[in-house]
Amino acid sequence: MDANIKRFIGDAALRRDEIGESPCEVHSFQRGKELYFLKTSPAVYAETTYSVLREAAVLQWLSGRINVPEVMLTAQDDQREYMITRAVPGKPLAALIETKQPVLDLFTESLRQVQSVSIANCPFDSTAAVRLRELEFLVSQGLIDEDFDFDQWPGLHTPQDLLARLHATMPQEDLVFSHGDLGDSNIFVTDHDELHFIDLGRGGKADRWLDIAFVHRNLSEEISAASARKFLAQLPFPDAPQKREFFEQLDELF
Known part of the structure:
Protein backbone atom coordinates (compact mmCIF):
# COMPACT_ATOMS: atom_id res chain seq x y z
CA MET A 1 0.00 0.00 0.00
CA ALA A 87 -18.09 9.88 4.52
CA VAL A 88 -21.21 11.79 3.49
CA PRO A 89 -23.98 12.37 6.04
CA GLY A 90 -27.40 10.75 6.01
CA LYS A 91 -28.74 7.34 5.06
CA PRO A 92 -28.88 5.66 1.65
CA LEU A 93 -32.28 5.50 -0.02
CA ALA A 94 -31.91 1.71 0.21
CA ALA A 95 -32.31 2.00 3.99
CA LEU A 96 -35.51 4.03 3.54
CA ILE A 97 -36.89 1.47 1.09
CA GLU A 98 -36.13 -1.29 3.59
CA THR A 99 -38.28 0.44 6.19
CA LYS A 100 -41.08 1.19 3.69
CA GLN A 101 -40.52 4.97 3.70
CA PRO A 102 -41.47 6.95 0.58
CA VAL A 103 -38.59 7.59 -1.83
CA LEU A 104 -40.16 8.45 -5.20
CA ASP A 105 -39.84 12.22 -4.71
CA LEU A 106 -36.27 11.79 -3.50
CA PHE A 107 -35.36 9.85 -6.64
CA THR A 108 -36.99 12.54 -8.78
CA GLU A 109 -35.11 15.30 -6.97
CA SER A 110 -31.86 13.34 -7.22
CA LEU A 111 -32.26 13.11 -10.98
CA ARG A 112 -33.07 16.81 -11.21
CA GLN A 113 -30.01 17.82 -9.21
CA VAL A 114 -27.61 15.62 -11.17
CA GLN A 115 -28.95 16.66 -14.56
CA SER A 116 -28.89 20.34 -13.57
CA VAL A 117 -25.07 20.26 -13.47
CA SER A 118 -23.86 22.18 -16.51
CA ILE A 119 -21.72 20.19 -18.94
CA ALA A 120 -20.38 23.34 -20.61
CA ASN A 121 -16.86 22.65 -19.31
CA CYS A 122 -17.25 19.04 -18.18
CA PRO A 123 -14.06 17.10 -19.01
CA PHE A 124 -15.54 13.63 -18.43
CA ASP A 125 -16.90 11.68 -21.39
CA SER A 126 -19.30 8.87 -20.48
CA THR A 127 -21.16 8.79 -23.78
CA ALA A 128 -22.48 5.55 -25.23
CA ALA A 129 -19.59 5.16 -27.69
CA VAL A 130 -17.01 5.56 -24.92
CA ARG A 131 -18.80 3.15 -22.59
CA LEU A 132 -19.21 0.62 -25.41
CA ARG A 133 -15.46 0.72 -26.15
CA GLU A 134 -14.88 0.20 -22.44
CA LEU A 135 -17.21 -2.81 -22.45
CA GLU A 136 -15.41 -4.29 -25.46
CA PHE A 137 -12.11 -3.99 -23.56
CA LEU A 138 -13.59 -5.68 -20.48
CA VAL A 139 -15.07 -8.50 -22.59
CA SER A 140 -11.75 -9.01 -24.41
CA GLN A 141 -9.88 -9.23 -21.09
CA GLY A 142 -12.39 -11.55 -19.41
CA LEU A 143 -13.20 -8.85 -16.85
CA ILE A 144 -16.99 -8.81 -17.13
CA ASP A 145 -19.59 -9.78 -14.55
CA GLU A 146 -20.21 -13.46 -15.35
CA ASP A 147 -23.53 -13.44 -13.49
CA PHE A 148 -25.38 -11.89 -16.42
CA ASP A 149 -28.99 -12.61 -17.37
CA PHE A 150 -30.13 -12.09 -20.95
CA ASP A 151 -33.49 -13.86 -20.54
CA GLN A 152 -35.43 -10.60 -20.68
CA TRP A 153 -33.99 -9.78 -24.13
CA PRO A 154 -34.84 -12.34 -26.83
CA GLY A 155 -31.98 -13.18 -29.18
CA LEU A 156 -29.18 -12.43 -26.72
CA HIS A 157 -27.16 -15.40 -25.50
CA THR A 158 -23.50 -14.36 -25.26
CA PRO A 159 -21.55 -11.17 -24.48
CA GLN A 160 -20.71 -10.99 -28.19
CA ASP A 161 -24.45 -11.00 -29.00
CA LEU A 162 -24.90 -8.12 -26.60
CA LEU A 163 -22.04 -6.10 -28.10
CA ALA A 164 -23.50 -6.56 -31.58
CA ARG A 165 -26.97 -5.49 -30.35
CA LEU A 166 -25.55 -2.39 -28.65
CA HIS A 167 -23.65 -1.35 -31.78
CA ALA A 168 -26.82 -1.80 -33.84
CA THR A 169 -29.04 0.20 -31.45
CA MET A 170 -26.68 3.05 -30.48
CA PRO A 171 -29.01 6.00 -29.73
CA GLN A 172 -28.69 9.59 -30.79
CA GLU A 173 -27.80 11.18 -27.47
CA ASP A 174 -29.24 14.14 -25.61
CA LEU A 175 -26.25 14.93 -23.41
CA VAL A 176 -26.52 16.03 -19.78
CA PHE A 177 -24.39 15.39 -16.73
CA SER A 178 -24.94 11.78 -15.67
CA HIS A 179 -24.17 10.09 -12.37
CA GLY A 180 -23.68 6.83 -14.24
CA ASP A 181 -25.02 4.57 -11.48
CA LEU A 182 -27.90 6.46 -9.92
CA GLY A 183 -29.42 3.95 -7.52
CA ASP A 184 -30.66 3.57 -3.96
CA SER A 185 -27.20 2.69 -2.55
CA ASN A 186 -25.54 5.74 -4.10
CA ILE A 187 -27.99 8.45 -3.01
CA PHE A 188 -27.92 9.55 0.63
CA VAL A 189 -30.49 11.76 2.33
CA THR A 190 -30.16 13.61 5.64
CA ASP A 191 -32.90 14.26 8.20
CA HIS A 192 -33.38 17.63 6.46
CA ASP A 193 -33.88 16.01 3.04
CA GLU A 194 -30.47 17.15 1.81
CA LEU A 195 -29.14 14.82 -0.88
CA HIS A 196 -25.57 13.53 -1.23
CA PHE A 197 -24.20 11.33 -4.01
CA ILE A 198 -21.47 8.67 -3.91
CA ASP A 199 -19.87 6.16 -6.32
CA LEU A 200 -19.39 8.51 -9.27
CA GLY A 201 -16.71 6.66 -11.22
CA ARG A 202 -18.94 6.63 -14.30
CA GLY A 203 -19.94 10.28 -13.95
CA GLY A 204 -19.69 12.54 -16.97
CA LYS A 205 -21.45 13.63 -20.13
CA ALA A 206 -24.00 11.03 -21.19
CA ASP A 207 -27.53 10.70 -22.49
CA ARG A 208 -30.20 11.82 -20.02
CA TRP A 209 -31.91 8.43 -20.27
CA LEU A 210 -29.00 6.55 -18.72
CA ASP A 211 -29.78 7.74 -15.19
CA ILE A 212 -33.52 7.60 -15.84
CA ALA A 213 -33.21 3.95 -16.89
CA PHE A 214 -31.35 3.10 -13.68
CA VAL A 215 -33.89 4.84 -11.43
CA HIS A 216 -36.79 3.22 -13.29
CA ARG A 217 -35.22 -0.24 -12.92
CA ASN A 218 -34.46 0.40 -9.24
CA LEU A 219 -38.06 1.39 -8.50
CA SER A 220 -39.43 -1.56 -10.48
CA GLU A 221 -37.26 -4.09 -8.67
CA GLU A 222 -37.30 -2.69 -5.14
CA ILE A 223 -40.75 -1.09 -4.81
CA SER A 224 -43.29 -1.73 -7.58
CA ALA A 225 -44.01 -1.42 -11.27
CA ALA A 226 -46.62 1.21 -10.40
CA SER A 227 -44.01 3.35 -8.64
CA ALA A 228 -41.71 3.07 -11.65
CA ARG A 229 -44.53 4.11 -14.00
CA LYS A 230 -45.34 7.08 -11.79
CA PHE A 231 -41.69 8.16 -11.90
CA LEU A 232 -41.75 8.14 -15.71
CA ALA A 233 -45.10 9.94 -15.80
CA GLN A 234 -43.66 12.79 -13.72
CA LEU A 235 -40.84 13.47 -16.18
CA PRO A 236 -41.24 16.69 -18.24
CA PHE A 237 -40.84 14.74 -21.51
CA PRO A 238 -42.27 11.52 -23.00
CA ASP A 239 -40.86 8.13 -22.15
CA ALA A 240 -38.17 6.64 -24.41
CA PRO A 241 -38.35 2.89 -23.73
CA GLN A 242 -35.83 1.99 -26.45
CA LYS A 243 -33.21 4.23 -24.87
CA ARG A 244 -33.95 2.82 -21.43
CA GLU A 245 -33.48 -0.70 -22.79
CA PHE A 246 -30.19 0.27 -24.46
CA PHE A 247 -28.71 1.56 -21.19
CA GLU A 248 -29.98 -1.41 -19.19
CA GLN A 249 -28.33 -3.73 -21.71
CA LEU A 250 -25.12 -1.68 -21.65
CA ASP A 251 -24.99 -2.11 -17.87
CA GLU A 252 -25.64 -5.86 -17.78
CA LEU A 253 -22.00 -6.98 -17.95
CA PHE A 254 -20.62 -4.36 -15.56
Whole structure:
Protein backbone atom coordinates (compact mmCIF):
# COMPACT_ATOMS: atom_id res chain seq x y z
CA MET A 1 0.00 0.00 0.00
CA ASP A 2 1.17 3.56 -0.74
CA ALA A 3 3.06 5.16 2.17
CA ASN A 4 0.89 8.31 2.25
CA ILE A 5 -2.27 6.21 2.32
CA LYS A 6 -0.83 4.11 5.17
CA ARG A 7 0.13 7.27 7.05
CA PHE A 8 -3.39 8.72 6.73
CA ILE A 9 -5.01 5.51 7.98
CA GLY A 10 -2.52 5.11 10.81
CA ASP A 11 -3.52 2.37 13.23
CA ALA A 12 -7.23 2.61 12.42
CA ALA A 13 -9.02 -0.69 11.79
CA LEU A 14 -10.18 -1.19 8.19
CA ARG A 15 -13.68 -2.66 7.80
CA ARG A 16 -14.52 -4.22 4.42
CA ASP A 17 -17.67 -2.91 2.74
CA GLU A 18 -19.41 -5.79 0.97
CA ILE A 19 -22.03 -3.65 -0.83
CA GLY A 20 -21.59 -3.30 -4.57
CA GLU A 21 -20.49 -5.55 -7.40
CA SER A 22 -17.55 -3.67 -8.91
CA PRO A 23 -13.95 -4.98 -8.85
CA CYS A 24 -13.04 -2.09 -6.55
CA GLU A 25 -12.47 -2.77 -2.85
CA VAL A 26 -13.95 -0.41 -0.27
CA HIS A 27 -13.01 -0.23 3.41
CA SER A 28 -14.25 2.17 6.07
CA PHE A 29 -12.20 3.44 9.00
CA GLN A 30 -12.45 5.96 11.83
CA ARG A 31 -10.07 8.79 12.62
CA GLY A 32 -11.24 10.46 15.79
CA LYS A 33 -14.94 11.11 15.30
CA GLU A 34 -14.69 11.17 11.49
CA LEU A 35 -15.59 8.25 9.22
CA TYR A 36 -13.58 7.75 6.03
CA PHE A 37 -13.52 5.32 3.13
CA LEU A 38 -10.54 3.80 1.36
CA LYS A 39 -11.42 2.72 -2.17
CA THR A 40 -8.95 0.91 -4.42
CA SER A 41 -9.05 -0.38 -7.99
CA PRO A 42 -6.65 -2.86 -9.65
CA ALA A 43 -4.24 -1.30 -12.19
CA VAL A 44 -5.81 -3.24 -15.08
CA TYR A 45 -8.88 -0.98 -14.76
CA ALA A 46 -6.91 2.29 -14.97
CA GLU A 47 -8.39 3.23 -18.37
CA THR A 48 -11.97 2.36 -17.41
CA THR A 49 -14.71 3.94 -15.33
CA TYR A 50 -13.75 1.59 -12.49
CA SER A 51 -10.60 3.69 -11.97
CA VAL A 52 -10.69 5.36 -8.56
CA LEU A 53 -8.39 8.11 -9.83
CA ARG A 54 -11.03 8.90 -12.45
CA GLU A 55 -13.67 8.90 -9.73
CA ALA A 56 -11.56 11.22 -7.57
CA ALA A 57 -11.26 13.66 -10.47
CA VAL A 58 -15.04 13.56 -11.03
CA LEU A 59 -15.68 14.19 -7.33
CA GLN A 60 -13.26 17.12 -7.24
CA TRP A 61 -14.86 18.65 -10.34
CA LEU A 62 -18.36 18.21 -8.86
CA SER A 63 -17.43 19.78 -5.51
CA GLY A 64 -19.57 22.89 -5.10
CA ARG A 65 -21.95 21.79 -7.86
CA ILE A 66 -23.76 18.97 -6.02
CA ASN A 67 -23.07 17.27 -2.70
CA VAL A 68 -20.38 14.60 -3.12
CA PRO A 69 -17.72 13.09 -0.84
CA GLU A 70 -14.64 15.18 -0.09
CA VAL A 71 -11.50 13.63 -1.56
CA MET A 72 -8.81 13.57 1.11
CA LEU A 73 -6.01 11.74 -0.69
CA THR A 74 -5.20 9.79 -3.86
CA ALA A 75 -2.24 7.60 -4.81
CA GLN A 76 -1.22 4.80 -7.13
CA ASP A 77 1.43 2.11 -7.43
CA ASP A 78 2.11 -0.71 -9.89
CA GLN A 79 -0.75 -2.81 -8.52
CA ARG A 80 -3.57 -0.44 -7.54
CA GLU A 81 -5.06 3.04 -7.46
CA TYR A 82 -6.14 4.47 -4.09
CA MET A 83 -8.62 7.11 -2.96
CA ILE A 84 -9.61 8.19 0.55
CA THR A 85 -12.85 10.14 0.95
CA ARG A 86 -14.73 11.57 3.90
CA ALA A 87 -18.09 9.88 4.52
CA VAL A 88 -21.21 11.79 3.49
CA PRO A 89 -23.98 12.37 6.04
CA GLY A 90 -27.40 10.75 6.01
CA LYS A 91 -28.74 7.34 5.06
CA PRO A 92 -28.88 5.66 1.65
CA LEU A 93 -32.28 5.50 -0.02
CA ALA A 94 -31.91 1.71 0.21
CA ALA A 95 -32.31 2.00 3.99
CA LEU A 96 -35.51 4.03 3.54
CA ILE A 97 -36.89 1.47 1.09
CA GLU A 98 -36.13 -1.29 3.59
CA THR A 99 -38.28 0.44 6.19
CA LYS A 100 -41.08 1.19 3.69
CA GLN A 101 -40.52 4.97 3.70
CA PRO A 102 -41.47 6.95 0.58
CA VAL A 103 -38.59 7.59 -1.83
CA LEU A 104 -40.16 8.45 -5.20
CA ASP A 105 -39.84 12.22 -4.71
CA LEU A 106 -36.27 11.79 -3.50
CA PHE A 107 -35.36 9.85 -6.64
CA THR A 108 -36.99 12.54 -8.78
CA GLU A 109 -35.11 15.30 -6.97
CA SER A 110 -31.86 13.34 -7.22
CA LEU A 111 -32.26 13.11 -10.98
CA ARG A 112 -33.07 16.81 -11.21
CA GLN A 113 -30.01 17.82 -9.21
CA VAL A 114 -27.61 15.62 -11.17
CA GLN A 115 -28.95 16.66 -14.56
CA SER A 116 -28.89 20.34 -13.57
CA VAL A 117 -25.07 20.26 -13.47
CA SER A 118 -23.86 22.18 -16.51
CA ILE A 119 -21.72 20.19 -18.94
CA ALA A 120 -20.38 23.34 -20.61
CA ASN A 121 -16.86 22.65 -19.31
CA CYS A 122 -17.25 19.04 -18.18
CA PRO A 123 -14.06 17.10 -19.01
CA PHE A 124 -15.54 13.63 -18.43
CA ASP A 125 -16.90 11.68 -21.39
CA SER A 126 -19.30 8.87 -20.48
CA THR A 127 -21.16 8.79 -23.78
CA ALA A 128 -22.48 5.55 -25.23
CA ALA A 129 -19.59 5.16 -27.69
CA VAL A 130 -17.01 5.56 -24.92
CA ARG A 131 -18.80 3.15 -22.59
CA LEU A 132 -19.21 0.62 -25.41
CA ARG A 133 -15.46 0.72 -26.15
CA GLU A 134 -14.88 0.20 -22.44
CA LEU A 135 -17.21 -2.81 -22.45
CA GLU A 136 -15.41 -4.29 -25.46
CA PHE A 137 -12.11 -3.99 -23.56
CA LEU A 138 -13.59 -5.68 -20.48
CA VAL A 139 -15.07 -8.50 -22.59
CA SER A 140 -11.75 -9.01 -24.41
CA GLN A 141 -9.88 -9.23 -21.09
CA GLY A 142 -12.39 -11.55 -19.41
CA LEU A 143 -13.20 -8.85 -16.85
CA ILE A 144 -16.99 -8.81 -17.13
CA ASP A 145 -19.59 -9.78 -14.55
CA GLU A 146 -20.21 -13.46 -15.35
CA ASP A 147 -23.53 -13.44 -13.49
CA PHE A 148 -25.38 -11.89 -16.42
CA ASP A 149 -28.99 -12.61 -17.37
CA PHE A 150 -30.13 -12.09 -20.95
CA ASP A 151 -33.49 -13.86 -20.54
CA GLN A 152 -35.43 -10.60 -20.68
CA TRP A 153 -33.99 -9.78 -24.13
CA PRO A 154 -34.84 -12.34 -26.83
CA GLY A 155 -31.98 -13.18 -29.18
CA LEU A 156 -29.18 -12.43 -26.72
CA HIS A 157 -27.16 -15.40 -25.50
CA THR A 158 -23.50 -14.36 -25.26
CA PRO A 159 -21.55 -11.17 -24.48
CA GLN A 160 -20.71 -10.99 -28.19
CA ASP A 161 -24.45 -11.00 -29.00
CA LEU A 162 -24.90 -8.12 -26.60
CA LEU A 163 -22.04 -6.10 -28.10
CA ALA A 164 -23.50 -6.56 -31.58
CA ARG A 165 -26.97 -5.49 -30.35
CA LEU A 166 -25.55 -2.39 -28.65
CA HIS A 167 -23.65 -1.35 -31.78
CA ALA A 168 -26.82 -1.80 -33.84
CA THR A 169 -29.04 0.20 -31.45
CA MET A 170 -26.68 3.05 -30.48
CA PRO A 171 -29.01 6.00 -29.73
CA GLN A 172 -28.69 9.59 -30.79
CA GLU A 173 -27.80 11.18 -27.47
CA ASP A 174 -29.24 14.14 -25.61
CA LEU A 175 -26.25 14.93 -23.41
CA VAL A 176 -26.52 16.03 -19.78
CA PHE A 177 -24.39 15.39 -16.73
CA SER A 178 -24.94 11.78 -15.67
CA HIS A 179 -24.17 10.09 -12.37
CA GLY A 180 -23.68 6.83 -14.24
CA ASP A 181 -25.02 4.57 -11.48
CA LEU A 182 -27.90 6.46 -9.92
CA GLY A 183 -29.42 3.95 -7.52
CA ASP A 184 -30.66 3.57 -3.96
CA SER A 185 -27.20 2.69 -2.55
CA ASN A 186 -25.54 5.74 -4.10
CA ILE A 187 -27.99 8.45 -3.01
CA PHE A 188 -27.92 9.55 0.63
CA VAL A 189 -30.49 11.76 2.33
CA THR A 190 -30.16 13.61 5.64
CA ASP A 191 -32.90 14.26 8.20
CA HIS A 192 -33.38 17.63 6.46
CA ASP A 193 -33.88 16.01 3.04
CA GLU A 194 -30.47 17.15 1.81
CA LEU A 195 -29.14 14.82 -0.88
CA HIS A 196 -25.57 13.53 -1.23
CA PHE A 197 -24.20 11.33 -4.01
CA ILE A 198 -21.47 8.67 -3.91
CA ASP A 199 -19.87 6.16 -6.32
CA LEU A 200 -19.39 8.51 -9.27
CA GLY A 201 -16.71 6.66 -11.22
CA ARG A 202 -18.94 6.63 -14.30
CA GLY A 203 -19.94 10.28 -13.95
CA GLY A 204 -19.69 12.54 -16.97
CA LYS A 205 -21.45 13.63 -20.13
CA ALA A 206 -24.00 11.03 -21.19
CA ASP A 207 -27.53 10.70 -22.49
CA ARG A 208 -30.20 11.82 -20.02
CA TRP A 209 -31.91 8.43 -20.27
CA LEU A 210 -29.00 6.55 -18.72
CA ASP A 211 -29.78 7.74 -15.19
CA ILE A 212 -33.52 7.60 -15.84
CA ALA A 213 -33.21 3.95 -16.89
CA PHE A 214 -31.35 3.10 -13.68
CA VAL A 215 -33.89 4.84 -11.43
CA HIS A 216 -36.79 3.22 -13.29
CA ARG A 217 -35.22 -0.24 -12.92
CA ASN A 218 -34.46 0.40 -9.24
CA LEU A 219 -38.06 1.39 -8.50
CA SER A 220 -39.43 -1.56 -10.48
CA GLU A 221 -37.26 -4.09 -8.67
CA GLU A 222 -37.30 -2.69 -5.14
CA ILE A 223 -40.75 -1.09 -4.81
CA SER A 224 -43.29 -1.73 -7.58
CA ALA A 225 -44.01 -1.42 -11.27
CA ALA A 226 -46.62 1.21 -10.40
CA SER A 227 -44.01 3.35 -8.64
CA ALA A 228 -41.71 3.07 -11.65
CA ARG A 229 -44.53 4.11 -14.00
CA LYS A 230 -45.34 7.08 -11.79
CA PHE A 231 -41.69 8.16 -11.90
CA LEU A 232 -41.75 8.14 -15.71
CA ALA A 233 -45.10 9.94 -15.80
CA GLN A 234 -43.66 12.79 -13.72
CA LEU A 235 -40.84 13.47 -16.18
CA PRO A 236 -41.24 16.69 -18.24
CA PHE A 237 -40.84 14.74 -21.51
CA PRO A 238 -42.27 11.52 -23.00
CA ASP A 239 -40.86 8.13 -22.15
CA ALA A 240 -38.17 6.64 -24.41
CA PRO A 241 -38.35 2.89 -23.73
CA GLN A 242 -35.83 1.99 -26.45
CA LYS A 243 -33.21 4.23 -24.87
CA ARG A 244 -33.95 2.82 -21.43
CA GLU A 245 -33.48 -0.70 -22.79
CA PHE A 246 -30.19 0.27 -24.46
CA PHE A 247 -28.71 1.56 -21.19
CA GLU A 248 -29.98 -1.41 -19.19
CA GLN A 249 -28.33 -3.73 -21.71
CA LEU A 250 -25.12 -1.68 -21.65
CA ASP A 251 -24.99 -2.11 -17.87
CA GLU A 252 -25.64 -5.86 -17.78
CA LEU A 253 -22.00 -6.98 -17.95
CA PHE A 254 -20.62 -4.36 -15.56
